[in-house]
Amino acid sequence: MTIDAKRTPDERFESLPGWPYAPHYLDDLPGYEGLRVHYVDEGPPNAVRTYLCLHGQPTWSYLYRKMIPVFLDSGARVIAPDWLGFGRSDKPVDDAVYTFHFHRNMMIELIRRLDLHDVTLVCQDWGG
Template sequence: MQILKADPANFAAIPDYPFAENWTDIDLGDGFSGRMHYLDEGPADAPPVLLLHGEPSWSYLYRKMIPTLVEAGFRCLAPDLIGFGKSDKPDDASFYSYDRHIDWLKQWREAVVPGPAALFCQDWGGLLGLRMVGEEPERFACVVASNTFLPTGGTPSPAFLMWREFAKSSPEFKIGELLQRATATTRTDAEIAAYDAPFPDEPSKAGARAFPQLVPVEDGMEGIAQNKAAWEGLAAYDKPFLTLFGEDDPITGGLAQPLIDRIKGAQNMPHTMLPKCGHFCQEDRPAELAQGVIDTAKKAGFL
């Protein structure tokens, strides 16, 4: 296996991404190491908010939300998960696992922002972030979740099964086009190219192809026991917890209600299904999402 490094030349023409690079060394396991790239915008002593992306995006997804959040008084921290964005990429899909992603993300957090933080999470950012909330609720001041869930087995939907098989076996796995198809608004050619930038060839897409295979939506899959244990802490989480889901997302659009019903801190919050909003809600409704984070943090007394 090789650990691939991102070519800076691929990111030279990225639009609307004027953010400085930051890096953390990560122990990947099995004797391998790599670097995780992240954004760190806003005053170092401001209340931190973690912005966790999912599949198959990267921190570019948060370019529209970060300026608003910084202006409101946050320190915004948006990592590129290992295998994504500017972060290093193991080129063997079998090397990736749910637990390894949790471990890599926890290593990053311990190094960068070990104290309490607000959380915004979407897609796999929620499968990782919500599990972390359940395992260490005292480290999260408040949570806003969008188009995500914390699965514990069951029967996957036909739409998800189609997506999982496509990610695994499709000969053409064009990341930018996937983002385009899963938003309710139109991406420019430059934005599509920006989402393609981290994935110039097939080996660089190993992590993106692996993620859908790791979602524990069927009984017996790895991660179910860990998520069930995390749900005990997540259900008891009593700080403000808000859901803002895109109503045009065919896979996760209907998964807000289980979070609302089960999580204590979600009670009496202004949960909203956002119209004209697809899976990648940060592209379609960045203003509403940023305001939701601001309002939730204020309700928590964190901002």
């Protein structure tokens, strides 16, 4: 099933204050093929602690720009994805796709793909 979506051009995100983080993208998550999901992945992959930062509405991973450095200073890994429809992730145009299951299943697939275990959740609004 193909989902029609809009993509915000990368240049819209240039020179954001306090945001030195390189973008990472997945566009082949099972059930979401063709939809580009953005996430920040900073810190050592084998860190003892991993923080998974989930934003709510109407924001994106930029919300965590002041927390990410604190977590990194502790030696942790930080993953901060943008939900589909927000930030650097694709924005499906059909409002009917934005369901709890749509978002939940996408996050499960992202967690599986990144092989995340025993994460510490940092959540805001319905992102948690």
